Amino acid sequence: MAFSFGYSPWLLLLCLAVAGGLTYWTYRSTVPSLSAKWRVVLGGLRFLALALICFLLFEPVLRQFQTAEQPPVLAVLVDDSQSMQVVAAADTASARRDAARTSIRPVVDALQDETMPGTARFFRVGASSQALSGSIIDSLRFDGARTDLASGLQAAPEDLQDENLDGIVLVSDGQHNTGQSPLRVADRSPVPVHTVTVGDTTRQRDLRVQSVTTNERAYLDSSVPVRVVLSVSDGPGAPISVTLEQSGRTLDERQVRLPNGTGEVTADLTFEPEQAGLQQLTVRVPELSGEVTARNNAQSVSLRVLESKRQVLVLGAAPSPNMSALRRVFEQNADTDVTARTPTPEGTFLEGPLPDDLSAFDVVVLAGFPSAPVPNDVVERIATLIDDGTPALFFLDPQTDLAAWTEHFSEALPARPEATTNLSEASFSVPERAREHPVFRIEEAEVSLFERLPPVQAPASAWSPTPDAEVLGTAAATDAPVLVVRRRAGQRTAAFLGTGVWRWTLLPSELDAAAPLWPGLASNLLRWVSTEGNDSPVRVRPTASTFGGTESVSFTGQVYDQSMQPVSDATVEMTVTDSTGTEYPYTMDPVGPGQYTLDIGTLPEGTYQYAATARRSETELGTDEGEFSVAPLRIEYQAPRADPVFMRQLANRSGGTAYTPETVDRLSGALSGQDSFSSEVVRQSSEAELWRTSLFLIAILVLLAGEWTLRKYLGLA
Template structure:
């Protein structure tokens, strides 16, 4: 016994010194899962025998299988557990986003034994990305069941309504309307544009066959600035499957096109006469002219006391020989955008001192002489908005009569761009003739005297007639283009929310240097159509951004005012509006889109399944082994040196061996 005890104890000690590991392997199986995605959107309610009834019947015919996991989806997907009775579907979703629904399933079942997805839908996607792209990398097959018929009934629908996002008050605004129809070939449908229930313009369109798009161009003229919402409508015609796809709302930001222009001239000059005639011919401009007569005095009267009331300062040869430094510095400090036109009367030295930091180019070395030169547009100028819409190609401007350019050397300011240079003897020189400068204060300059010649052209240059006026108009519009310098900006996440959408607003707050401010107190006051006002605080989310969830709102047009403060000091305000109403996005294209569902199935390795055979198909998946358990092999490793009882056993064996020897008198 003594050798056995000693050998066993020493064996355990030596075994632990080799750091052995106990490995245990367990083999089990994970039950399969099959996700069933059911389209719960409004589009399935169309038709005399709506697809919704077929979907309900198909769901009620599914076998009771523990593997099934149901989801209903519209704009978002929501799990419905292990059963989804057909009568629990409401088909009220205002959008359909199949890609988001598939993404939700992929995230929920990541790492689990998901064997496939059954997608029941009409395939009409009205939100999100194309699900066919997602299907290419989907981890399991997608079997699609088409709900509805691809051939819709008689219907007229507004395919699109396209117009500018920004327009000007009292200026015509074109709206292009696209109409599609089925079952009404050769008939004429009325098209209207209305605002607040009042029809502004009418038109008509002849409906082509085969679902082709017919286009009609209409025009509205915004009467006042602000955010305008125009309702574009087509039809209705007798016998339509639905009229909810006959209208669309377009939102346009209308700016005040009436701009106040202050023209300050250095002295009477032909260039001033041409400039004044072109500006006063534009009805959208309110032109005030002051021509220098003596230091501090002008022919038309005193210089306006409030220069900030103007939108643009035009320097027509100013400062001239009678200009005084005090008036020039006052004009330079006005903060107004500046358009400078050189004349022979310009005092270049005073111009450099007073306006050198304002204009896009300044004379670096003043010389008294002038030389004749032509205009040569630069590549940057040919692509610039100033040379667009002139009625001729920008390169054609080189045929304009020559002007007198000063022999002084001009230096472009930082950020300035030369749109046209000087041409002499057929060679283009690197000397600016038309230059612009962007930034917080825009400026432009025409550095040639005698531009009146561009307005009085001979017959052989008839195609260039009007180019001077249009060029001047473009310069005025570019320099006075609105720039967003607001320190507080709040906008709705959508211009039009659905009746079941949660209304959300996003805001931004900035400091004096337009740096983001994340610790401001930003609140919005929302006025409902009934006149009730509700105030809500916006939640900061970092980097000067703020959000607020106003919940689900009744239909109507809402306005809001936002206010921001920091440390008791007001940062600024903003205002805007949004609408709540029936989106009708689900009715834009009646009928199913089986082609998309075929793509989704094919790219994922699935197949198209008949909706009426959905129950037998799911039962067949189990029979074919497609819903099999997934083998799971679990390996556990336990280091024996970490088991204290082995060491205790070795000590106990040695102790027992010593006790036996002691009792036997062998020690």
């Protein structure tokens, strides 16, 4: 036991001396005169009151120390996921949960046996970790749609940090499908992890849909491929039907022959979308005789169906390899329909006249257009189309009529051209700050390889980018802008101020790594300019286009006023509508400047639409809408057997031992023989802040009240 003060104890002694002196001075003589006995009593009451006040003002703290013996604690993590029902090897689906409990019971009983040293603390492990109490077996539901063993191994030491944790026991089938690698967590585990492998380790007959792949986007009245990979264990070598369904309706069906034994087989299906929007497809195969589970015999996938392909008008300056290089890239894009026109010296077009209606085009690509022979009225039609908001992509060409660019397209160009432009060869360079821009997200190629490509012909004198433009590429020698992009009032435009890109299509073998750069850049530029700029004051989006069956459906939102300033005090109401037309109202929660979120929990399988409206007081700020889908989650059934090899690896890497339900009773003796699994003496300290104790306040009041009462009784003033 020890005292400590917020200030120096010497200062406290000084205050007590002052209090004693004041008390003596007060009662050295009284009117009327009192006997020495009464003066001592009154002075004592006052001095004790003042002394207590001084004592408490110095914030005294009483520290007490005690020692306690903590028994060793064993954290038992029990896998409570759906896969435990599968590996239980029950004959029927209705009995699998009971069979899983039966397989777990001897392990739990052994760990709760009186001969087991220390104290066992039980936790349920699935998508997350949760402590168990009461009847452990009855608490297990085996309904977790995901298994995150790593989070359980990390959570146990954190939850038991105030106890003497000396070991962890993991009871599982070894199947994990979410979170970090459990082996890496075991490497860093502060205590040994002992494993008990539960379930059937033999490879039983099982047919499962391993993967379903299709296009992320498709178009009406077009054939969409769907590739299915089936995996089978103990296959019968017989033909089966693979069915592609949507809302219970069969879209396509194929016959494939399963291999004998274990293997994979591929099936290619197709369908033609009949309506636009987010579509959910399901691939299904029949259940085999004697199959361990049929829960993995189906898998769903979602894709977005658009009404039509992107319509692109490509206008050249004259027949040239630059024009051919652009057309070749755009025509190879599956989501693009290209209409090309190449001027002739007579002012006509090789491919025929321009379409009468240009409003159907989504993007205009000026590949050097216009050149001198193009009639002025044709140039004005294109300029009007762009002025009306159609996105435009400009490519410079030696035959480009720069005077026409200045006269007709100055408002759309992201950089101002010179009256005359001399071209000189220069390597194309991407500044470091621009390399994260979407136009440079090119698969299988490094952005730095642009500088190794053949040089392009770029303007010798720098063009002037508009104030709201962004320079993404420069000439390596002069830093003059070569690739400039701009977003203004919802319209996107881009300009490539260099010519000779056809050289990038004819690369030597030593530059094979750079081959994807040109088609990737051209495609990304087209995609970027044609993406609608979102200037809406209300923007609400789901965090995923497709949610798993047990995943929580969540949304993020942004709200702005007419000046595009964030609004933090808006009320954002949202309505989610299912396929039957049933509406579910929600209100989003504000989380920051103009930021809102909503988590509505899990939803049944299907396709949903949502509509959001933001209001401030009675004023409507804007609306937004969209759609998303919820797919059944069958990930727990993708590997329907126990994995003892993984469980042994996990135990060995943490310094533990691997057991089975038949050998788990040996764990008691093993722990008893370990010096590390023992009780520890813990010195604990407790503090009491006496200056916060109400008893001292009561004592001070009693002393002062007693002094006042005696003074009145004795007739003192």
